[in-house]
Amino acid sequence: xxxxxxxxxxxxxxxxxxxxxxxxxxxxxxxxxxxxxxxxxxxxxxxxxxxxxxxxxxxxxxxxxxxxxxxxxxxxxxxxxxxxxxxxxxxxxxxxxxxxxxxxxxxxxxxxxxxxxxxxxxxxxxxxxxxxxxxxxxxxxxxxxxxxxxxxxxxxxxxxxxxxxxxxxxxxxxxxxxxxxxxxxxxxxxxxxxxxxxxxxxxxxxxxxxxxxxxxxxxxxxxxxxxxxxxxxxxxxxxxxxxxxxxxxxxxxxxxxxxxxxxxxxxxxxxxxxxxxxxxxxxxxxxxxxxxxxxxxxxxxxxxxxxxxxxxxxxxxxxxxxxxxxxx
Numbered sequence: 001x002x003x004x005x006x007x008x009x010x011x012x013x014x015x016x017x018x019x020x021x022x023x024x025x026x027x028x029x030x031x032x033x034x035x036x037x038x039x040x041x042x043x044x045x046x047x048x049x050x051x052x053x054x055x056x057x058x059x060x061x062x063x064x065x066x067x068x069x070x071x072x073x074x075x076x077x078x079x080x081x082x083x084x085x086x087x088x089x090x091x092x093x094x095x096x097x098x099x100x101x102x103x104x105x106x107x108x109x110x111x112x113x114x115x116x117x118x119x120x121x122x123x124x125x126x127x128x129x130x131x132x133x134x135x136x137x138x139x140x141x142x143x144x145x146x147x148x149x150x151x152x153x154x155x156x157x158x159x160x161x162x163x164x165x166x167x168x169x170x171x172x173x174x175x176x177x178x179x180x181x182x183x184x185x186x187x188x189x190x191x192x193x194x195x196x197x198x199x200x201x202x203x204x205x206x207x208x209x210x211x212x213x214x215x216x217x218x219x220x221x222x223x224x225x226x227x228x229x230x231x232x233x234x235x236x237x238x239x240x241x242x243x244x245x246x247x248x249x250x251x252x253x254x255x256x257x258x259x260x261x262x263x264x265x266x267x268x269x270x271x272x273x274x275x276x277x278x279x280x281x282x283x284x285x286x287x288x289x290x291x292x293x294x295x296x297x298x299x300x301x302x303x304x305x306x307x308x309x310x311x312x313x314x315x316x317x318x319x320x321x322x323x324x325x326x327x328x
Contacts, residue, residue: 005086
């Protein structure tokens with residue numbers, strides 16, 4: 001019987017974890033009794049780690065990893081993939097918008113010969129503004145990264161052990177889970193499933209974090225901004241050269257002279273200065289990323305863990321913990 005691992009990054013989800021645990025149990029048990037739940041606490045300064053520790057102490061199927069600080073969702077996924085040992089691994093968010101009840105459908109689709117299966121999200125509850133911004137980002141991402149990544153896909157997916165091993169071999173520090181799987185190129189498929197409502201709490205990503213993540217993802221998977229800056233500089237140079245030739249021809253052959261005003265001159269100077277600074281800024285960002293890569297620092301730092309020092313026991317039913325007042 002194949003072993004199944006469920007990996008979920010956790011950020012300020014103390015109020016959700018018991019419900020997540022119970023629903024994963026109910027969804028996975030009909031597939032296999034040999035499974036584990038790997039929860040990665042990505043900072044947050046709430047009671048998430050206490051709940052994970054209690055679950056890990058009560059149920060040996062639950063394994064917990066605690067980061068020393070917030071390293072980011074995609075590095076938390078990497079930590080879970082580094083720690084899990086299942087033959088098949090489900091990656092999902094912990095806020096229950098990725099519904100555990102879809103896991104059997106993911107597993108069934110994977111058994112048809114696919115090594116990567118994503119959930120294509122439908123009936124999403126987010127506002128139209130968020131969905132519009134997300135479509136713009138993924139369109140820019142596909143154009144800049146030269147990829148066909150589907151914007152309906154999130155992190156909710158199932159991957160084989162072979163894909164996990166190849167994912168682990170990737171050395172870059174800037175990580176985008178879906179983008180790396182797309183680059184690896186394994187046989188993949190998708191299933192449609194309704195996107196769930198957030199069970200409790202507030203989203204961990206605000207607008208600033210989402211924009212920052214979008215920029216990081218594009219820079220991590222594409223060098224096309226550098227190529228576009230070169231192309232734009234070439235266009236400006238050709239335009240300036242053509243304008244200069246036109247002015248020379250007009251003055252030599254038609255004896256038409258014109259004195260440009262200060263306004264047009266200053267606009268041109270500041271325009272070109274802005275373009276130069278923009279291109280230098282793009283180059284500087286890439287140099288900064290190179291600097292961070294060559295430092296050789298670890299992707300993340302684990303401050304504590306639970307459940308890894310003992311074998312899992314096959315309990316016939318999930319452990320029921322009383323939810324404290326602080327988690328309601």
